Amino acid sequence: MALQWFLFLLAAALAQAQGDNKTPTLDPAVIQSGSFVDGSTSIGANEANQSPSLTSQNNFINFCKGKTLTNGLQITTGSCNGIVMGDLPAQNRMVSVVITKPLNGDTIESGKDFNITLQVQNLVAGAFTNADATYYSAPQQLKGGSIVGHVHVTVQNTGPTLNPTQPLDPTQFAFFKGINDAGDGRGGLSAAVVGGLPAGNYRLCTLTAAANHQPVIMPVAQRGSQDDCVRFTVTGNLSNSAQAPPTRPATQRTITPPTPVLLVLLVLLALPVQPVQPVPPVQPVQLVLLVLPVLLVLPVPPVLPVQLVQLVQLVLLVQRVQLVQLVPPVQPVQPVPPVLPVQLVLLVLPVLLVLPVLLVLPVPPVLPVLALPPVLALLRVPTVPGMAKAKRRLLRQQEKGEEVLSGLLDSLEGAISPAAKPTY
Ligand SMILES: *[C@@H]1O[C@H](CO)[C@@H](O)[C@H](O)[C@H]1NC(C)=O
Ligand SMILES: *[C@@H]1O[C@H](CO)[C@@H](O)[C@H](O)[C@H]1NC(C)=O
Numbered sequence: 001m002a003l004q005w006f007l008f009l010l011a012a013a014l015a016q017a018q019g020d021n022k023t024p025t026l027d028p029a030v031i032q033s034g035s036f037v038d039g040s041t042s043i044g045a046n047e048a049n050q051s052p053s054l055t056s057q058n059n060f061i062n063f064c065k066g067k068t069l070t071n072g073l074q075i076t077t078g079s080c081n082g083i084v085m086g087d088l089p090a091q092n093r094m095v096s097v098v099i100t101k102p103l104n105g106d107t108i109e110s111g112k113d114f115n116i117t118l119q120v121q122n123l124v125a126g127a128f129t130n131a132d133a134t135y136y137s138a139p140q141q142l143k144g145g146s147i148v149g150h151v152h153v154t155v156q157n158t159g160p161t162l163n164p165t166q167p168l169d170p171t172q173f174a175f176f177k178g179i180n181d182a183g184d185g186r187g188g189l190s191a192a193v194v195g196g197l198p199a200g201n202y203r204l205c206t207l208t209a210a211a212n213h214q215p216v217i218m219p220v221a222q223r224g225s226q227d228d229c230v231r232f233t234v235t236g237n238l239s240n241s242a243q244a245p246p247t248r249p250a251t252q253r254t255i256t257p258p259t260p261v262l263l264v265l266l267v268l269l270a271l272p273v274q275p276v277q278p279v280p281p282v283q284p285v286q287l288v289l290l291v292l293p294v295l296l297v298l299p300v301p302p303v304l305p306v307q308l309v310q311l312v313q314l315v316l317l318v319q320r321v322q323l324v325q326l327v328p329p330v331q332p333v334q335p336v337p338p339v340l341p342v343q344l345v346l347l348v349l350p351v352l353l354v355l356p357v358l359l360v361l362p363v364p365p366v367l368p369v370l371a372l373p374p375v376l377a378l379l380r381v382p383t384v385p386g387m388a389k390a391k392r393r394l395l396r397q398q399e400k401g402e403e404v405l406s407g408l409l410d411s412l413e414g415a416i417s418p419a420a421k422p423t424y
Contacts, residue, residue: 026058026059026061030059031057031058031059032059035053035054035055035056035057035059035060036055036056036057037053037055038052038053038054038055039052039053040052059084060082061082063080063082064080064081064082067079067080068080069081069082070082070083070135070136070137071137072133072134072135072136072137073132073133073135074131074132074135081136083136083137083138083139084139085139085140085214085217086138086139086140086141086210086217087139087140087141087142087147088140088142088217088218088219089122089142089145089146089147089218089219090145090219091219091220091223093122093145093146093147094122094218094219094220094223094224094226095120095121095122095123095146095147095208095216095218095226096120096121096122096224096225096226097118097119097120097121097123097151097206097208097226097227097228098118098119098120098228099116099117099118099204099206099228099229099230100117100118100119101114101115101116101117101118101190102114102116102204102230102232103230103232104230104231104232105230105231105232106230106232106233107232107233107234107235108196108197108232108233108234108235109196109234109235109236110196110197110198110199110234110235110236111195111196111197111198111236112196113192113193113194113195113196114192114193114196115190115191115192115193116153116155116177116190116191116192116193116204117188117189117190118151118153118188118189118190118206118228119187119188119189120151120187120189120206120208121187122146122147123146123147123148123149123150123151123187123208123216124143124144124146124147124148124149125149125150125151125179125181125182125183125187125189126150126179126180126181126182126183127148127149127150127211128149128150128178128180128209128211128213129211129212129213131178131213134212135212135213136212136213136214137212138211138212139210139212140210140211140212140214140216140217141210141211147210147216148210148211149208149209149210149211149216150178150179150180150208150209150211151178151179151189151206151207151208151209152176152177152178152179152206152207152208152209153175153176153177153179153191153204153205153206153207154173154175154176154204154205154206154207155173155174155175155176155193155197155202155203155204156168156169156170156172156173156174156202156203156205157172157174157200157201157202158200158201158202158203158231159201160201161201162201162203162231162232162233163231168203174197174198174200174202175193175197177191179191196234197234198234198236199234199235199236200233200234201231201232201233201234202231202232202233202234203229203230203231204229204230204231204232205227205228205229206227206228206229207227208226208227
């Protein structure tokens, strides 16, 4: 009868102990008698140099008495945590992590974003509590038999070699991140290292934790590591070592449009050197044909009238120069190349003047098609009445022509003054 009564009380105590987090006293039902002994006379005691275990009759419930309590905080000067360790998974549900990126021995480029990726098994990932207020403040818990928690990744510089002989300083790390999401839901987790790392040698390790950040606690001692590490090199001289031109990480480049004057010079340089030849005046109608389609399809910006005035001024200037050129005395007949450099320059000039305007304007898709025919028409202009006559006059006008050309360029530079350039 007494035994039955005792068993009843025991069962009631056990039931109460499940999830009783309020009673300030230890329920006798949860006292672990295994802690009564120091192990020196227990099974397994034959292993040499064993340390005797501390013992307790009350689960060490007052172990932290008189000490600084951890109390949910990360106390950098040390503390005593009195919270029980909690639920342990079965041996066949132990946590195991493998790092899938970067790979061991990899070389990656400095200062460049990269992802750390890993695969974890038997962890209900993505659970983390407030690390500032609940650090180690609750026991490890399971869900569906697996530890509920999260994985941290930590990257440390290993110094001049990937294989240092001194332990690394755990207070120093180049990158640290708690992966607080559940990843792909199948154990695939990743952490972005934004901005990458400086050049150097590194060790990357995982730190798998329960929800309250304590390292995961496993059911058996002899096992594979729950965590993984890889060592890799970060170099800013990847290309140098490959004897190739350095490829820098893509930096933002602002593309400055070449100035019209520069474009003219480039066109001149690209043209075959020819004696300066008399050039028939470019017909105003031709110019209008060239510019008109462009103007018609473009919305008129406020800056356009100014550009037009300058365009007209330049056309007049060009015509004057041509008149000067056409005055010289009679010269022996010279073969004339089909398209003359000066002609090309004259044809290109109006386009160049309009180009900056086009660059700042939204270009409608129809534009190239409309602009092309007049340009092509102008390029096919070599035979113009009066040209044959002028040809005969001008062999010795080469030097003079060059002077005129240089004068033209000077005038151009003047006409396209900084004030006239559109702002980009
Ligand atoms: C890192 O992973 C994210 C998510 O998969 C992806 O969008 C991003 O492009 C990756 N970054 C790099 C540098 O591979
Ligand atoms: C990269 O190359 C520069 C110049 O060659 C050198 O000064 C620097 O130390 C190198 N950095 C690394 C990490 O090798």
